[in-house]
Amino acid sequence: MGEDGTVHAELRRNTPDTSDATTMNDLLRGMVEELRGGDAGDGVCAIGVGAAGTVEWPIGRIRWAPNNNYENWDLRGDLERMTGLPTVVDNDGNVAGLAEARLGERRFDDMLLLTVGTGVGAGIVLGGRIYRGAHGLGAEVGHMNVNPDGPQCGCGNFGCLESVASGTALTRMGRTAAAHDPDGMLAHLAAEDGGEVNGRHVTTAAMAGDPTAQSLFERLGRALGTGIAGLNAIFEFEVVLIGGGLVDAGELLLGPTRRAAREFHYGPPHVRPIPEVLPATYKGDAGKIGAGLLALEETIAPERAGLPSNE
Amino acid sequence: MGEDGTVHAELRRNTPDTSDATTMNDLLRGMVEELRGGDAGDGVCAIGVGAAGTVEWPIGRIRWAPNNNYENWDLRGDLERMTGLPTVVDNDGNVAGLAEARLGERRFDDMLLLTVGTGVGAGIVLGGRIYRGAHGLGAEVGHMNVNPDGPQCGCGNFGCLESVASGTALTRMGRTAAAHDPDGMLAHLAAEDGGEVNGRHVTTAAMAGDPTAQSLFERLGRALGTGIAGLNAIFEFEVVLIGGGLVDAGELLLGPTRRAAREFHYGPPHVRPIPEVLPATYKGDAGKIGAGLLALEETIAPERAGLPSNE
Numbered sequence: 001m002g003e004d005g006t007v008h009a010e011l012r013r014n015t016p017d018t019s020d021a022t023t024m025n026d027l028l029r030g031m032v033e034e035l036r037g038g039d040a041g042d043g044v045c046a047i048g049v050g051a052a053g054t055v056e057w058p059i060g061r062i063r064w065a066p067n068n069n070y071e072n073w074d075l076r077g078d079l080e081r082m083t084g085l086p087t088v089v090d091n092d093g094n095v096a097g098l099a100e101a102r103l104g105e106r107r108f109d110d111m112l113l114l115t116v117g118t119g120v121g122a123g124i125v126l127g128g129r130i131y132r133g134a135h136g137l138g139a140e141v142g143h144m145n146v147n148p149d150g151p152q153c154g155c156g157n158f159g160c161l162e163s164v165a166s167g168t169a170l171t172r173m174g175r176t177a178a179a180h181d182p183d184g185m186l187a188h189l190a191a192e193d194g195g196e197v198n199g200r201h202v203t204t205a206a207m208a209g210d211p212t213a214q215s216l217f218e219r220l221g222r223a224l225g226t227g228i229a230g231l232n233a234i235f236e237f238e239v240v241l242i243g244g245g246l247v248d249a250g251e252l253l254l255g256p257t258r259r260a261a262r263e264f265h266y267g268p269p270h271v272r273p274i275p276e277v278l279p280a281t282y283k284g285d286a287g288k289i290g291a292g293l294l295a296l297e298e299t300i301a302p303e304r305a306g307l308p309s310n311e
Numbered sequence: 312m313g314e315d316g317t318v319h320a321e322l323r324r325n326t327p328d329t330s331d332a333t334t335m336n337d338l339l340r341g342m343v344e345e346l347r348g349g350d351a352g353d354g355v356c357a358i359g360v361g362a363a364g365t366v367e368w369p370i371g372r373i374r375w376a377p378n379n380n381y382e383n384w385d386l387r388g389d390l391e392r393m394t395g396l397p398t399v400v401d402n403d404g405n406v407a408g409l410a411e412a413r414l415g416e417r418r419f420d421d422m423l424l425l426t427v428g429t430g431v432g433a434g435i436v437l438g439g440r441i442y443r444g445a446h447g448l449g450a451e452v453g454h455m456n457v458n459p460d461g462p463q464c465g466c467g468n469f470g471c472l473e474s475v476a477s478g479t480a481l482t483r484m485g486r487t488a489a490a491h492d493p494d495g496m497l498a499h500l501a502a503e504d505g506g507e508v509n510g511r512h513v514t515t516a517a518m519a520g521d522p523t524a525q526s527l528f529e530r531l532g533r534a535l536g537t538g539i540a541g542l543n544a545i546f547e548f549e550v551v552l553i554g555g556g557l558v559d560a561g562e563l564l565l566g567p568t569r570r571a572a573r574e575f576h577y578g579p580p581h582v583r584p585i586p587e588v589l590p591a592t593y594k595g596d597a598g599k600i601g602a603g604l605l606a607l608e609e610t611i612a613p614e615r616a617g618l619p620s621n622e
Contacts, residue, residue, distance in 0.1 A: 054578060054582060054583065063582045063583075064578060064579060064582040064583075109445075110445040124545075126445070127445075133545065133546055133547035134420075134421040134437075134438075134546065134547040134548070134549070135547055137547055137578070137582070137583050138544070138545050138546050138547040139545055140544040140545060140577055140578075141544070141545060143541075143544045143577040143578075144541035144542075144544050144545060145457070145537050145538070145540055145541045145575050146456070146457070146458075146541075147457075147458055147459075148533065148534075148537045148571070148575065155577060155578070157540075157574075157575055157576075157577065158575075159575075160577075222459070223459075226456050226459045227456070229456055230454075230455035230456040230457075231455075233449070233451040233452070233454045233455050234435075234444065234449050234450055234451060234452060234455060235444055235445065235449050236444035236445040236446055236448055236449040237445070238445070260459070263468075264456050264459065264468055264469075264470075265468075266451055266454040266466060266468065266471075267365060267375060267448070267451075267454075267466070268375060271365060271374045271375045271448070272365065272374075272375075272448050
């Protein structure tokens with residue numbers, strides 16, 4: 001990636017089933033070698049990683065990744081030893097937030113990015129910097145409780161924002177709706193695919209005008225917007241950007257999200273303005289671009305961050 | 312107040328019914344004159360104010376105070392003009408948090424103070440500094456939504472943390488309980504006082520062993536602890552301190568609060584430790600001491616703040 005966020009070369013590998021640290025290190029070393037041997041290889045001068053899971057900052061150790069087999073993996077140290085390149089490792093939501101704040105359509109200094117996909121990832125930027133919590137293990141907005149009696153989340157808790165406002169929630173709600181209405185569009189779309197309802201079916205049905213599917217987006221957006229309002233009471237964001245797969249549904253998601261963020265906004269809007277809720281600039285690319293940008297700012301060109309003068 | 316937080320002189324005045332800015336300025340000017348004329352008057356070198364309401368930082372303008380008649384009051388400017396003394400004005404929860412972080416039983420750099428009284432006030436300290444949001448109008452943890460279907464809050468919204476975890480919530484729940492059980496202890500205590508049930512009656516009954524009153528504290532503590540867990544997912548606090556009138560109920564409040572903060576804690580505790588929930592050091596005095604301390608650190612002795620070296 002170049003300084004302006006342009007991607008010069010790209011390589012994708014799926015996470016192997018056995019995603020322990022040794023397997024992952026082998027895979028990553030191979031990928032770095034392949035990229036350095038390619039057309040854009042001469043310019044490679046640093047590595048930035050945006051990793052799923054809980055990453056201790058700045059040491060870049062992955063402390064916990066509920067969906068993978070590694071734990072307490074010194075990813076930054078391993079990459080630096082293997083490649084000799086300066087490396088930064090951060091949570092994927094954090095770096096995606098950085099990309100949106102610095103290189104999105106407008107520059108923002110106090111901003112929340114919510115990545116609504118399978119889960120709800122978050123990037124919080126305060127005063128132009130990524131906010132990560134006291135030790136880099138914070139900013140886990142998706143696991144803020146929004147209803148103690150809510151459904152169980154992948155993390156084990158009940159009623160996290162992620163449990164009611166993610167693609168997983170959409171799938172769960174879509175399956176319940178299809179079970180109650182076996183002749184409805186959701187059940188038909190799933191049957192055509194020969195399986196159970198998933199979030200993509202709900203999106204397709206909602207975009208085709210199915211009122212049941214649209215009501216599920218209403219419900220999901222309302223939960224998301226209520227969570228956003230609570231975060232605005234604390235952080236006074238300039239803007240809240242929504243990224244991730246579900247933003248493809250456009251106003252079906254953003255409309256109810258905005259309405260709830262307004263309904264539950266704290267204080268008179270002429271005193272505490274209601275932040276706009278907008279779609280993110282970089283869809284699936286924010287993590288990749290943000291990781292590169294962070295590597296640039298932290299290891300090569302710190303002055304590039306151009307932080308506000310009051311920081 | 313001295314540098315160590317010792318209070319040298321104290322003067323109390325009730326807010327007049329007509330709490331417009333002119334009336335309040337007259338009152339405050341009189342109080343400052345009286346204090347400067349007293350025994351400790353020679354040492355008066357700055358003014359620190361901890362004000363209820365939404366205070367723009369650092370300019371010290373009170374933008375909005377739902378329970379008073381002033382709005383957009385340049386309190387800092389007025390006090391400096393009237394007294395000639397350097398002045399700081401901040402939200403009362405913020406300065407109370409500062410007092411607890413710097414001068415409490417232990418020093419904390421990443422800490423939440425929740426002041427559970429009529430409402431729920433909050434002081435967030437991050438990296439040794441008060442966190443106020445982007446413009447000083449944030450950190451309003453009491454108005455974070457914890458249940459979109461919850462009861463109406465004094466701010467007008469429904470389901471704020473304050474609406475379910477404050478003295479006002481305790482009063483509301485106590486009245487409902489007494490209406491359902493007119494022979495119960497709550498109804499009797501209210502009748503003895505010749506009025507309706509209030510939070511104090513619920514506390515008295517709970518401390519005397521009344522199971523109904525104790526269940527209301529369970530409910531209140533559970534809501535408070537759930538909110539705390541969500542904030543810990545974002546901030547990774549070292550500790551959460553509980554102050555305000557309701558902390559007099561001790562373990563009746565703190566027990567269920569701790570249990571819920573643990574139940575809804577995000578991540579394995581060996582990776583993300585569960586912060587302790589402890590009673591605050593300074594009960595009703597935290598705001599006063601914190602306001603003095605902030606004046607000292609901001610206007611006279613900034614080096615006294617002793618901020619961590621990584622800040």
